């Protein structure tokens with residue numbers, strides 16, 4: 636294996652990505668393997684998370700690791716302890732794997748420099764969320780039988796999304812055609828350098844799309860000043876049944892969660908027959924099992 640940490644998709648080879656997907660597939664149905672017995676996995680979460688934190692915990696436990704959860708609110712971070720000191724203390728306790736979620740881009744790279752254990756990026760600022768992209772690729776491959784040659788439309792608040800960036804890297808490496816669709820104010824400054832097709836209308840993004848990935852409008856990042864109104868955004872870029880009818884009938888609908896129902900996606904779509912959103916969550920456990928097993932062994 637060519638990687639010790641999993642800090643982003645940009646540095647991961649296509650071969651290693653496929654190896655992770657294949658390992659995840661081989662772990663389907665596995666409830667209590669012993670591959671991480673005696674290993675300690677620390678989930679170090681400085682930002683709120685439901686899916687990522689829980690699925691890393693389940694993944695570690697299904698491989699018999701000892702899993703410890705540390706969140707900023709219940710830790711000495713609230714007393715002013717630095718990320719460096721937090722990392723050094725976890726290292727002193729011989730954490731074999733540290734899974735890091737942080738609002739600052741690059742925080743997992745910083746942790747990786749100061750610990751002997753392996754580090755997995757669980758989402759850092761606007762940079763990357765590599766295991767989300769891997770679980771998305773797994774879900775797409777399962778439904779479509781392949782990734783190469785597919786058209787994947789990623790729609791929403793791209794500017795603030797680590798998911799959009801990791802997915803663009805991974806889907807490009809695996810041979811898909813990636814579209815980013817957002818109002819100009821919600822596209823990152825250097826979007827054109829990402830090797831994606833930029834779409835300024837939802838119709839353009841949905842035309843011929845095999846996969847539609849909707850992203851949350853990140854209102855905690857003051858997005859409200861970048862769009863005329865939530866209602867207007869929903870009308871132009873939200874996925875309703877009417878909008879979905881303009882995509883191919885066999886298109887699948889994805890969302891990394893958490894969803895703003897009624898903003899970027901309507902209930903009828905999120906809970907409808909094209910949605911694979913809960914399958915993404917299910918798949919997340921398998922992919923994280925594969926990643927933990929690969930970095931810890």
Ligand code: CP
Pocket residue numbers: 683684685686687688758767891892893
């Ligand atoms: N998809 C995702 O990262 O969800 P959480 O923020 O709940 O972990």
